[in-house]
Each structure stands twice: as C-alpha cells, then as structure tokens.
Amino acid sequence: MSARYIFITGGVCSSLGKGVTVAALGTLLESRGYRVTMQKMDPYINIDPGTMSPFQHGEVYVTDDGAETDLDLGYYERFTRNTKFTRANSVSTGQIYNAVIQRERRGDYLGRTVQVIPHITNEIKKRITDLTNDEEIDFVIVEIGGTVGDIESVPFLEAIRQMRREKGREGVCFIHLTLVPTITAAGEAKTKPTQHSVKELMTYGIQPDVLVCRVRTPLSQDMKEKLSLFCNVRNENIISASDIQNSIYEIPEMYRNERLDQVVLDHFQMEAKRLNFKKWTEILDIIHNPSRDVRIAVVGKYIALQDAYRSVYEGLMHGGIASQVNVQFVKVDPEELERTDDLSVLHDVHGILVPGGFGNRGIEGKLMAIRYAREHKIPFFGICLGMQCAVIEYARNVLGWQNANSTEFNPAAEYPVISLLEEQMGLEQKGGTMRLGGFPALITENTLAHKEYGATRIRERHRHRFEFTYRYRAEMEKAGLIFSGISPDKQLVEIVELKQSQHPWFLGCQFHPEFQSKPTEPNPLFAGFVRAAAAHAKEHEKKEKKK
Template sequence: MARYIFITGGVVSSLGKGLMAASLGALLQARGYRVRIRKFDPYLNVDPGTMSPYQHGEVYVTDDGAETDLDLGHYERFTGVSARQSDNVTSGRIYQTIIQRERRGDYLGATVQVIPHVTDAIKEFAQAETDDLDFVLCEIGGTVGDIESLPFIEAIRQLRNEIGRENTLFVHVTLVPYIAAAGELKTKPTQHSVRELTSLGIQPDILLCRCEKPLPESERAKIAQFCNVRKEAVIPALDAKSIYAVPMQYHREGLDSEVLRAFGITDARAPDMSRWVDIMERHEHPEGEVTIGVVGKYVGLQDAYKSLHEALVHGGLANRVKVHVKWLDAELFETLPDDELAAVLEPMHGILVPGGFGERGSEGKISSVRFARERNVPFFGICLGMQMACIEAARNTSGIKDASTTEFGDTDEPIVGLITEWMSESGLQKRSAEGDLGGTMRLGAFPARLSGNSRVRGIYGTDTISERHRHRYEVNTAYHERLEKGGLVFSGMSPDGVLPEIVERPDHSWFVGVQYHPELKSKPFDPHPLFASFIEAAVAQSRLV
C-alpha cells in the first residue's frame, strides 16, 4: 500500500509548496522509492486552461492531454515521472463530477452534501492509480484558512483515519518572517497557522519553515514546543541560489530522514545525490554565457513562461553556459522602426518566439522573426512562434503580402487556420469552432515523422518523435509548396502527412519552428535536445559578435 504525504501551506501564498513537494519526491526517489506527486487546487475552474497566464501562470500539459497547474511541471522536472490527468484536480472538477453523478441518479435520491459526497470524491482522486507506488505526495493549493480549501483539508483528515496514521504524514509549509527593524525572526505567524490547522483536525508532523535568515536553534525549539512537533521536525528552508539546489539543501537539513523516521522506516538506503551534484556543478561553474531574447506577450509575469525559462536553463546546463533570458514585450515591437528594433535585438545571441493566443503582439513577433532570418541569428519558434515564422516567410520570401491567420479574423490568405478533423493514433479526431475552448484544441502527446536529411532529424537522432501540443490552429498545407520555394522547409509532419509539425531553414545558422511545446518535456538531468542544440547555436553566435 502506498504511503501518503499531504503538504499544506500557511501564513501567505507563494511559499514554494510545489517546489518543496518536487524536491521531497526527488529525495525519496534518490533512495530508490517509487513516487507520484499530485496537486489539489481549490479554485472553481474545471482546469486552468481558460485562465489568463497573469492569473495563474502557465498551463502545463500532460501526455494524456490534461491542462494542469504549473506545479506539475516542477514535479516532472525534478522526478522525471510523467504527470497524468489524474495528478491534478480542482474544486470545479470535483463539483462537476458530483453534479453529473447527481443528475444520473447515482446517489439514489440522497441529499448531496460536502460531507460525505465532496470529501469522498476528493479521497477517490487521491487514491486513484496508486497501486504500484511507495509514496504519493499530495499538495493542497492555497493557504490554510481559505474557505475554498476546507473540503480538501477535511478529506485528508478523514483519509488519515481510514488508512491509518502509519500510512499518512502531514507537512506544513509556513513562514518565519524577519523583521529588520527589530533584527529578529518572528515565530508567531507559524504558531497561528498551525493553530488554524489543528482547529481543522490536522496536527502537522513536520514543519517546513521558509525564512530569509538562518533559523537559530532557540527559535527552532520554540516553534517545536508551541506547535507540538519534534525539534528535528522543524526544518529551515532558506532561499537557494537555484531551484535545483533545493533538493540538496533539504537533504542537508534532514527533511527526507525525518519523513522516513515519521513512517517508521529505519532500513532505507542512503540517497544517491550524484544527479543533483552534477547539475549544481554545471550551474555554479559555467564556461561561458549567452543571452536569449524571448519575444512574448505575457512577459510581465515570468511564471507565464515557467517551463520555457527552465528549458533554456537546461540547455545551458547541457552546454555548460549560463543563460541570461531577456524578456521582450512583443507588443512594444509593433511600433518600433527597424533601426530601433535592431538596436534591441542585436545584443541577443538567440531569439525565441513562444506560444500564445490572440492577435496582440503578433506583428512584433513577426518583426523579430524577420530580424533573426535576415541577420542569421539563431531562431526558435514554438507553437504560435512557428506560425508567425510561416506568416513572415509567406509575406517576405514567398510573395504572399496579405498572409495571416484566421485566428486573428477573416483573411484571403490563411497561412494558418482552424483545423476541425485529423487522424491520431486513437482514430479520427473532430473539433468544432463553436465548442468549449478546451475542446477545440489539439492537446497532449502526438507523434511526428522527421525528414531524413533535416536539421531536426540530426538533433533528435530518430525518425519519429512524440511531443505535447496545446493549440487550436494549424499551418495550412495548401501553402506548403509556395513556402518551401521561399526557403522554409517542412521537416516534420504528422504521420498521415496532414499536419505540419516542424519547419526549418537549411540556409540559416539555426532556424527551427515547432508546432508543439518541447519545453514541457525538458529536465535538468535530461535537457530537451532542441533546447540543447539552440543554446549550442547561441554559443557559436556569441563568438561571432
């Protein structure tokens, strides 16, 4: 039977519960245990797919086509375990499921209530697909005291009673703020947060205390005494140089040992931390540096491109260089004359245009594509970035001056359009332009075949790949021949030859556009080959500048 670790947060949000869960999962994995990490989100959206990136950061997509919280990206990057639809649930999805059951008559006329129906549904989610695991880590979103999270807190309280204290552990992530005027760390917020949690029936077993100054032994003992935990179970969590230093930092503070002790596991083998030692050695001792300009529309919030940023860092680790990411607002580029645009982009050793939705900033993205093409600067287009590369090529190298996409409105030259039918491994897929937003997208992992003599074939080292998608519009193959005459080669296609997946320019130093999101599969110990190759090209470019 799997053991459960429930992770809650108190005092304030953004304390890093997701990073903590990912790091603990990595530490348990380093000891040879099989782990899976799950996220409970209290908001009423069914999933984050229709939420603005400014509201909740990026939407992470799994192989099976789930749109999930960005914390699942941390889970995958730290453990290498592919996330699934069953690893993220929201209040909206829970209530949707319950209402559907009630409408079908599944409750046999009973009055449907939070207890037991909502809490039972949460427990079903927590325990689904766990037979082959040693540990299941469940992160509760939000902050203890939020009204939205109460059903989840109640559900995990019930679950401890049902499966036994020996199979459950509560970790509470809290804040110990430093008051500069007094020169002191204050433990009172943590005491109040634990009191709030215990009033809901949960006594935490371990406290992870976020603090910006080292936590003195006296304060550690004080927290333990007032919060009814062992002093060794009060784990300091100071800010780290890199998120990839966190697993080793928590290991030094004894987090994984305390977790195993709480479960009564005394025969665990020592963790193999060589993976994380190598990552930090590469991170702390780079042999060079490059600057990558990311021309996007959500650059005001870096969490909107969280996986993208991390994938660029991974590309740097693969090449032993430090990657400086320059976030550039595509909308501002729309009003810049060519000489001013060039002044902004000339210091870049590589230009990346990421995914996105909507027309805002699109002309700025197209201008940056043109700059990269004309100046022979390494270019990487992802999702909408690939589509903008195709429109730029149509306008400037294929003579289609009115080239555009139907995503932005009616056009006589739809280089990109909404596709409503295509073949997948599971059969014919159909979408309706009038359907729910999530339902109109191509979501999840899809295969692609690579041209034998293409750059991407050399990068991947294989003829067939599988990558994750999240988009509604596709490049129109009716323009295939005209675009290739302009120098843009379609080097990756869906197996049935209908959907363009990759374009590249053979006459360019490094120019690749992909319809999928390769950043979602990149990991620090296994950088995605496209990002590793892109940064390698940027390193070569830096030597020319």
C-alpha cells in the same frame, strides 16, 4: 504496507513554494530508490486552468494524455526521472463537484441528500487513492493548493483529516509549509505567523508532523525550539527552507542538507536507502561554474509575468546545463517593438525565442523579431504560435505575400497560411477542446530537426487550435522553407526550418517541447538551440576582441 501518503499544506501567505517542495521531496525519495507519485489539489471551481488568463494563473502545463493542468505539475515532472503524470495527478474543486453532481443526476445517491461530508470528501479521497491502483507506489505526495484559512480549501483539509483517521500515523504524514518573516532592521525572524497558521490548521483537526519554514537564512536552534514548543512539533522535524542563490535546482540539495527526506522516512519508520544524488550534484556544478553567459531574447506578450512562460524558461536553462553555459533572459515585449520600431534590444542577444500564445496582440512585434533573427543569422526558435509567426514572416518577406496572415488574426486574409484545424470548426465550447497532449511526428532525414533528435519518429505534446495551411506547402518549399516534421497521416505540419547553409539555426515547431524537458534530460530542441546560441556568443566575443 501499501502506499504512504504525504500531504503538504501552506500557511501565512501564498507563493511560498509548495510545488517545488513537493517536487524536491519526490526527487529525494526517488533518489533513494522509492517509487513516488505526486498530485496537485487546486481549490478553484474551474474544471482546469485551460481557460484562465496567464496573467492570473501562469502557464498551463499539458500532460501526455492531454490534461491542461497547473504549472506545479511541470515542477513535479521536471524534478523526477521515472514518474509519469496524467490527468489523474491534477484535481480541482470543479472536477470533484462535477463528478458528484453527475452521479446525483444518474440516481446513484437516490433517496439521500448529497452533502460535502461524506460525498465530496469521499470523492477527494478516491482521487488520491486511485493513484495507487495501476502500479506499486511507495509514496503519494499531495499538494493542497491555496492557504490554510481559505474557505475554498476546507473540503480538501477535511478529506486529508479523514485519511489520517483511516490510515493512522503510520500511513499519513502532514507537512506544513509556512513563512517565518524577517521584518525588523536588526534582521530578527518572527515565528508568530507560523504559530497562528498551525493553530488555524489545528482547528480543522490536523496537527502537522513536520514544519517547513521559508526563511531568509536557516533557523537558529533557539528559533526551532520556540516553534517546537508552541506548535507541538518535534524539534528535529522543523526544516529551514532558506532562500536560494542561483537556481531552483538547488532546492533538492537544500532539503537534503536539512534532512527532509530522512525526517519523513523516520516518521513512517522506514529504511533510509542509500541516496544516489550524483546526477544532481553534476547539474549543480554546471550551474555554479558555467563556461560563459548566453543571452536569449524571449519575445512574448506575457513576459511581465515570470510564470506565464515557466516551462520555456526552464527548458532554456536545461539547454544551458547541456552546453555548460548560463542562460540570461532578455525579456522583450513585442508591443513595445511595434510602438517604437526599435530593435536595438536584439542587437546583443545570442538567440531569439518566440513562445506560444493566443490572440493578435503583439503579433507584428513578433514578426519584426523573427525577421531580424532570420536576416541577421541569429539562432531562432519558434514554439507553437512562434512557429506560425515564422511561417507568416517568411510568406510576407520572402515570397512577397504581404497579406499573409493567420485566420486567427484576420479571417479574410488573402493568404491564410495559418488556419483553424478542421476538427475545431464549429466548436462552441472552449475548455479542453484544443489539440491537446502527446502526438507522434515523422522527421525527415538530413534536416536540422533530425540532427537534433537523432530519430525519424518523435512524440511531443501539443496545445493549439490553428495549424499551417497545407495547400501552401509546395510554394513555400520552392521558396526555401523546409517542412522537416509532419504528422504520420501527412496532414499536419509539425516542424519548419531553414537550411543550415542559409542560417546557422532556425526552427519552429507546432508542439511544445518545453513540456518534455528536464535538467537531467534536456529536450533535444532546447539543447540544440542553446548550443547554437552559445556558438553565436563565442563568435560575437571573437569579433569584439578583434575590434
């Protein structure tokens, strides 16, 4: 038989972890030698999350082909080793309706009334099955965004109901993720919300084959039997998704112990090939037994929301795994630095990272943090806007160009060292118009970037409108700033750094290396930055002991 389809829905409330459940199941099936792909179905009407506020939606994840997607695609890509993701793996209601309306305008439905059923549901099904067109896939795992009962999700639920009707039980498996809350002082878990959620799902014609229950501690046998009786799900198909202790990378092991992958394979009557879990076991051993703690300050204006810099935090953890250390995040609000002029929060950190972003809020605070890192020889890593801020700080405080700035913040700046990309000038449409996706860069030999990458040509993912103003390169190089990464046409600056004789580790990149970092394969820049921060921590410990 061709590909099998696994649909994961959520009930009771949002933020239960559908994304990491999809990713963990994909990891387990891939570790058994199966070919897997994953897809996120988002019920919002936006074409993509590119124009949404990070406070509302979290970070925007970017695929190599330039799609701005939900952050869950980041989980999918980080957890799997062989699966490649493109814009086809991220679908929204806006995309579905846009495609159908364009067909209607062309006259493809001439003479017919365009309706949710069958036209919208057919387009949804087409987006799912298209994932199997170009290569042989064993499993397509699809996450249906939102919560069962939301009006926005109804067309997606109807589409997957139709797929079960068309492909049969042997072709489709329904997994429903719900909450079993503990609300009494005695710590008793309550199954009623899950019962109601399953009942709601059944009103759409979908009977779950597997129940995954978010719980504080694993479900007792009595609780499983109760859920089995009231939800009409086999006892052995009820999975406990218990709260984890240290890291999301414990989740695949948790589901492995709960036999989630085995339950799915049994549903499809497929062979449970030998599980190769060695790499994940090694990762967990490092996570549980780090050699030391390393404190990294993340200076960003969205630090109040954990998901706004999700891939950055994950990239730092991957760097920690590579160096066998535990990375602790010190979240620094740059606006607070501006208000107080107090940098004491940075005194005991071992590394400083300034991530990407848009707008001028908090910029002066970021510049203060970068100057502190440069002058106090603390490992520094600037990403996208962080690199641009590093250039501005260097121009102001080393070259003496006090009015250096980005035209994003001051269009009339005397020294516009950062300016709008030429192809961005005159654009009125905001969505999907930035420099997006994977682009190559040439790395200069005998530089920090070359040391970390071990290559003279790389490919990284971008998401930005502004760039270094190339006419200032010669003057800034003369002042000591190194331009170690350049686009192949030698028009765009991709990496800046300081000589290692001047600073132990100081680098900024215009791209987003966090989008190509995995726990099994940390991005070289994150690995190098955390390694340098660990070395700084070690030196700091020595100095403290001497005191």
